Each structure stands twice: as C-alpha cells, then as structure tokens.
Amino acid sequence: MENQFIKSSKKDEFESPDFYNIDELLTEDQKLIRNSVRDFVKKKISPIIEDAAQKAKFPYYLVKEMGEMGVFGPTVPEAYGGMGADYISYGLMMQELERCDSGIRSTASVQGSLVMFPIFKYGSEEQKMKYLPKLASGEWLGCFGLTEPDHGSNPSGMVTNFKEDGDHVILNGAKMWISNAPFADLAVVWAKNEAGRIKGLIVEKGMVGFTAPEIHNKWSLRASATGELVFNDVRVPKSNILPDADGLRAPLSCLDNARFGIAWGALGSAMDCYETARKYSAERIQFGKPIASFQLIQKKLAEMLTEITKAQLLVWKLGVNKNNGTATTSQISMAKRNNVQIALEIAREARQILGGNGITGEFSVMRHMMNLESVVTYEGTHDIHLLILGNEITGIQSFK
Incomplete structure (x- = not known):
C-alpha cells in the first residue's frame, strides 16, 4: 500500500522551538522517546503526508509501524503490550505526530486513549489479554463510538441501545464522525441498556449487521479515515461488555x-x-x-x-x-x-x-x-x- 503514495523530495528538518529551555524539565527517557518518534516521523511519515492528504487516502500501512514504535497506548503496562510510560512521554509522542499531521495523531489518540484505555480501565482480565496486545502492536486497529448524528455535545441523549437475548445482546443504532472506523477491527461502543444506563461494548468487525461506511469529501483530516458505525440487530456476546463501565x-x-x-x-x-x-x-x-x-x-x-x-x-x-x-x-x-x-x-x-x-x-x-x-x-x-x-x-x- 505504501507504493500508492508519492514521496516528497523535500527534507524534513524540523527542530522544535524551546525559548524557555523546557527541555531541562524533561527526563532523559522522555527526551529519548520524543526524539525517537521525531526521527520516525521524519523518515516514514513526512515524505508521504502531503500526497496522502491531497489524495484523501489514509496511509493504513503505517499502523503496524506506529505500533512497533510504541505510540499506541504507551502508558498501558508492558504486561498488556504497552510501554508503561508516563503521561509526559505520551504527550511528547502526540506532539511529534501532530507536528506532522493531525490525522496521524488522531489515529494514535483514538487507539491509545479511546480504545485501549477503556479496555484497560473497565475491561475484564480476559478482555485485556485478548485485545490490548494486538492493539498495542498495530496488528489490530480500533475506534470509539460515542458521538451520534443527533447527539454530539450532549452524549447523554444517545439513542443507540441494546437488549438482552440469552448469552448475547442485540445492538441497534448509529455513530457518526468516527476516526479509524472504515479500517477498524473493533469498536468500543457506548450504548444504553434496557434500564437506560450507558454501557461499553466491544464490537468486532465481521459481526453480522455491523457496518462502517467511510465519510468522503472532507476538507479536513484528509489523511485520516473517518466513518460511521451502523448497528442493525448486531448480536454481541455478553462477554464483550466492559464489566466496570457504568454510566456516562x-x-x-x-x-x-x-x-x-x-x-x-x-x-x-x-x-x-x-x-x-x-x-x-x-x-x-x-x-x-x-x-x-x-x-x-x-x-x-x-x-x-x-x-x-x-x-x-x-x-x-x-x-x-x-x-x-x-x-x-x-x-x-x-x-x-x-x-x-x-x-x-x-x-x-x-x-x-x-x-x-x-x-x-x-x-x-x-x-x-x-x-x-x-x-x-x-x-x-x-x-x-x-x-x-x-x-x-x-x-x-x-x-x-
């Protein structure tokens, strides 16, 4: 897939301004992590990002390489595939990615903060072991389903819902403006149960009735994949519900x-x-x-x-x-x-x-x-x- 992007001949020589010598506040590990991501961006992403944006194509092949760089869920413990890094290191990673392109940073933000974080914080041990290593490595890409077509700033008004059916639940509804959706292997979806309580569910690609159509004709985040999540009587195992997530x-x-x-x-x-x-x-x-x-x-x-x-x-x-x-x-x-x-x-x-x-x-x-x-x-x-x-x-x- 890399071959579809034309590499720029213009060399990326970025050096970040540091007028107050803020580097003195960083640890050696933090600076090493930042510099490693900066070098990765200069070598792998900067040469193709303009072409990707012009073509409005998400450079999906980078996902695996970003996983290898450790930018997915770096604060997650090593036992689950993360780096066990601190939050300043995570922030510096996001700074370097978005210095190149917001869409590329969005891919990493969604994967780490909106997919891996809820599974780590609210998931069962079985869910953590099943999903987190694959997400951390970039083998799997995830997305986060909260925003709906008619409920953005007011997520509590969501209408996406599920009803119990034996060992499964039946999920119906739709989510909008979802980064990574068209390429995602799983979605962490927020929906109301029959009592009206908001719960988190892990919905995997391939579940019958689950589709993720891409949103086209964007003038913004053109190198990022954005889509919808549509659930039409999707049967989700109860074992995919995040056990410790309850409410907004x-x-x-x-x-x-x-x-x-x-x-x-x-x-x-x-x-x-x-x-x-x-x-x-x-x-x-x-x-x-x-x-x-x-x-x-x-x-x-x-x-x-x-x-x-x-x-x-x-x-x-x-x-x-x-x-x-x-x-x-x-x-x-x-x-x-x-x-x-x-x-x-x-x-x-x-x-x-x-x-x-x-x-x-x-x-x-x-x-x-x-x-x-x-x-x-x-x-x-x-x-x-x-x-x-x-x-x-x-x-x-x-x-x-």
Whole structure:
C-alpha cells in the first residue's frame, strides 16, 4: 500500500522551538522517546503526508509501524503490550505526530486513549489479554463510538441501545464522525441498556449487521479515515461488555485522556507552522531584503513564539499533574481549548507570512489549518470547553 503514495523530495528538518529551555524539565527517557518518534516521523511519515492528504487516502500501512514504535497506548503496562510510560512521554509522542499531521495523531489518540484505555480501565482480565496486545502492536486497529448524528455535545441523549437475548445482546443504532472506523477491527461502543444506563461494548468487525461506511469529501483530516458505525440487530456476546463501565462517567474519562493528548498534539501543529514561517521569512526577499526584517513580520513571529512557550508550560505542568493523578477534567479542558486555539491562530498568521505559497502543498501550513478546524470541534468543542471551565469557576452548569 505504501507504493500508492508519492514521496516528497523535500527534507524534513524540523527542530522544535524551546525559548524557555523546557527541555531541562524533561527526563532523559522522555527526551529519548520524543526524539525517537521525531526521527520516525521524519523518515516514514513526512515524505508521504502531503500526497496522502491531497489524495484523501489514509496511509493504513503505517499502523503496524506506529505500533512497533510504541505510540499506541504507551502508558498501558508492558504486561498488556504497552510501554508503561508516563503521561509526559505520551504527550511528547502526540506532539511529534501532530507536528506532522493531525490525522496521524488522531489515529494514535483514538487507539491509545479511546480504545485501549477503556479496555484497560473497565475491561475484564480476559478482555485485556485478548485485545490490548494486538492493539498495542498495530496488528489490530480500533475506534470509539460515542458521538451520534443527533447527539454530539450532549452524549447523554444517545439513542443507540441494546437488549438482552440469552448469552448475547442485540445492538441497534448509529455513530457518526468516527476516526479509524472504515479500517477498524473493533469498536468500543457506548450504548444504553434496557434500564437506560450507558454501557461499553466491544464490537468486532465481521459481526453480522455491523457496518462502517467511510465519510468522503472532507476538507479536513484528509489523511485520516473517518466513518460511521451502523448497528442493525448486531448480536454481541455478553462477554464483550466492559464489566466496570457504568454510566456516562466512563466514556467521559476516556475523553479526558484523549483531550490531554490533543493539547500536546495541537502544540506540535503550532510549532511546525511557526518554524515554517520563520524559515520562509528569512529566505523570502521583497523590496530588496528578507521579509523577516520588517516589523510586522517580526511582530507575528514574536507573538507566535510567546503563545507556543505558554502552551509548552501549560501542557508540561498538566503532564506532571496527570502523572501524579491530580489532573482534573477542567484543567484538561483549559489546555485543549487554549492550545488548539493558539495553533489555529498561528497557522493563520503563518499562512499570511507565506503569502500565496501558503495555500500550496509545498508547505504544511494550509493542511495544518484545515486539520485544526476539526481538532477545535472534536473531543469537546471550543465553546463546550469554555463552559466546562465556567462551571468549575462558578459552580453553575450552564448547558443543562
């Protein structure tokens, strides 16, 4: 499958900005993990990502290689195929993947935070041993079914449901905007039982009545596979129900993990746009001198670097909190909302610095900008995260 993508001759020479010497806050292991993923991205993903995005094709062959790199569920214990890494290491992995492309990072985020995490946290020992090693290695790809066509920001209103039938349950309903769905070997699906309680079920590809049609004509996340999940009287063994997941709190805890990774990932997009604009401004000559010499360009670059530095400190401290088990949902919301917002603004400013060249596939900026238009919406919209913070501040929930 690799041969269908044209490799770019342009060399990826990315180096992340570190104005406050934040590397000094990282352990040697964390830096080693980050640098290993950065080298992998430069060698394996950067050369084909523009072509994949232009063709709107998911480079599925990379899944196995990403598994070998350890980017799927790195915080899962080694006994289940993970690395047993800490959350800052996980964040740095997501930063490096999204520095290349949000869609590639989404593939890893979904696999680790939304498929492996719920199986690890809420699954039986049998489920963990059966699924986690295959997911960690990239042998299997998974997806997460929560959002429905009519229930996005309000997942508690879901209509997907199941009824008991002997040793099985009968699952009906549909999920929408599901990353990895068309290629997934299994889906962690959230549905209501006959009592109206939300439960998690592992639904495998090949179960009769389960289909995952792909969503086409996207202007965003074009190198990522997005689809629907449709359940038409699907018979799911009761042994596939996650025994320790009960109520909406379970899927929301998965989203917390994913949003943590997104906060780091969006920072990677911002870094790439900044570095692209900085290098371009030093080489682009107008009025007889590099455009980097003009005050307005310097203003843009200075503001970009300031926001990146603030965002780096934000996710580093959030990672410390996550490692300590003290990170809260509202803290994660703040980081996700802030970092995606600054990444979008930096992408737009970088596009202006590049002028007409900024809209071409010769540079990554326009692709990042389009991708971030999805990232600012999924896993909790920009405004919903604002209201989560508002609830934390005031003690008043405004969206019920």
